[in-house]
Amino acid sequence: MVVVLASEAMQPGIAHDDLLLLVLQLALLLGLARLLGMVAARMGMPEVVGELTAGVIVGPSIFGNIAPGAREWLFPATSQAQLLAVPAFLGVLLLLILTGLETDLGLIKAKGRTAGLVSAGGIVVPFASGLALGYAIPAVLVPADTPRTTFALFLGTALSISAIPVIAKVLIELRVIRRDIGQLTLAAGMIDDTVGWILLSIVAGLASSGELAAGAVVGSIARVVGFLVVSYTLGGWLVSRTLRAVSRRAPGPGPLISAVVVLALLFAAVSQALQIEAVLGAFVLGILAGRERRVDHRVVHSLESLTLTVFAPLFFASAGLLVDLGALLEPTTLWVAALVLTVAIAGKFLGAFAGASVAGLGRWEALALGAGMNARGALEIIIATIGLSLGVLTEGMFAIIVLVAIVTSLMAPPILVRALKKVPMSPEEAARLQREAASRTSLLDNVHRVLLPSRGGTNSQLAAQLLSRIAVGRSFDVTVLAGGPDPQEIHGRITRHLSLHGGNVELAAVDGDDPASAILDRARRGGHDLIVLGATETRTDAPDSALFSATVDRVLMDSPVPLLLVSSRFDDDAEVLDPRAPERILLVSTGEDINNRAGEIAFAVASDPESVVDVVHVVEPPQSTWAEIDLTEVGRARELADELATKQASVGLAAGVTVRTDVRISDEPLARVVADAARAIRATLVVIRSDVQPVTRRAFLGHELDQLLREAPCPVLVITRA
CATH class of the missing domain: 3.40.50.620 (HUPs)
Structure with a gap:
């Protein structure tokens, strides 16, 4: 008999030492990112600030200077470093899926003009200022074999990009991603990024060929437009059918989360193959999946927990790792860095602020948009890495652009926090948010x-x-x-x-x-x-x-x-x-909750325009003695009952249902009063909520409901909890 040890028979794709380093890297980055994220939250700042700082601390800027040998061992400049990029990429992918799920296309369409103006200002001003700055930067920071025009175009593109992952995480943490200003920021940011990637593909083609070809420009635009059109037509149909099939065959949030992530990876692969960028595919899939009712708050919450506590912190900490503040200490690089940083911040702020002002937004809304779109984040670092690999950037300019990414990402959250607190909420927005909050706790939704x-x-x-x-x-x-x-x-x-x-x-x-x-x-x-x-x-x-x-x-x-x-x-x-006859529904109001499930069911049954729901609230008169009724207490009880019945009715009225209220003060049993009311209005259905109480091994809904089931002149619909 021949015994083959697993270590001899298997040839793992990752070397033992490389895997050991990866595990240690993940433990250090995740642990420090979560710790500093919580510290940032305690200081009133979004957690992303602490997560980015964690990467800077263990990167070459601080840890590399304090213990260069240990830092080189833990984060070697070898092929092992590419292993860490995989979980970081999953972080940005999941974050973009989550952003897409929270994106309301209907709201964005309604505010399309405003988003377009904000985005136009946020692209044109920084691109033009970056282009002009590219011609003024000292030659020592420009690669010798790169034409100055190519360099200037690349710098303008780099400064015009926005970091949707950073913006999205901040908006999610602040719980404002569903607000109008949050959706508007996301819409303008996505337009910015889409245009930015088109510009990048054009500049990259120019850097590779040495000439600006019209065919390359048209091809880049055609790929993006074609991808979006196919995604929102054929892709939307495919996503809907897939998620419905998964929901039917494997119920629960777990299988749906897996299906959403798999589809996102496929969409990301298609967009990457088209040389657009994988994150755009993940974002588009998130939007398509978010339109499905089956992808409800349970799915979003589960995915959000995984993303915001594990993968997103790894992504932001990994981005901070790339910052080497030591490269900026050379005098020429230092003053150029200060100039580029100033132009980058001023260009985005002024451009977005101007676009928001033209669109008629207020000062604080414009400031919030400027702060949000000013964040460059890891996408800026990705662009800088592309520029370095193409030979368009020197190492000094690479460090400068990475510095812009980190500084703008760190400064955006606190400004956003302050500005968003000042942004007023319109009655329409408040009503929409209230409907969404009610939908999350709704039974039928x-x-x-x-x-x-x-x-x-x-x-x-x-x-x-x-x-x-x-x-x-x-x-x-x-x-x-x-x-x-x-x-x-x-x-x-x-x-x-x-x-x-x-x-x-x-x-x-x-x-x-x-x-x-x-x-x-x-x-x-x-x-x-x-x-x-x-x-x-x-x-x-x-x-x-x-x-x-x-x-x-x-x-x-x-x-x-x-x-x-x-x-x-x-x-x-x-x-x-x-089925053709209008309903006359009697809803028994308990006053426990104006959005109680009995009301929700009654108003849903009354879908016919001619149907009427009568909300009946029965009050037992309080007595000061066994024989004497306290009229003052009766008046107070009636006022409270009127208020509760009116609140219950307001839910139905908001749904377009004809609702009437009836408060009855009676010392008769509830079942008898309800049955008499049902006869008086010729009700076709009584709707009531009750909890099941097990009594002597049989179901018991309460004496009153037992009696109502016997005495009601029409069918009774009872809603019970699990």
């Missing part, structure tokens, strides 16, 4: 897969019909889980009433002799976000009598997701609601 178990009864058919109304304007994938001897016949009954405006219907049958376990297992494994169940009350006076049936009671008690229960006293052969 976070539902993608619905499970509808059924044995084909009338209540199940009614549940399917109500689900169809709730689904108006939304995209749900529905699984009809049929129980009984003839699943196909049950599917036919249910799908006759199930009309989805988006999404797919999947048909499945209950396996085994335990339908409750089958329903609960399907809900968990299938990644369903909501169960919709039709049931008829079967409770008797026996202590252990089931509220509905043993199956329904167990699903109520053990459901892993929110549940909508539709119950009525229809006979099995009765007709369900006429």
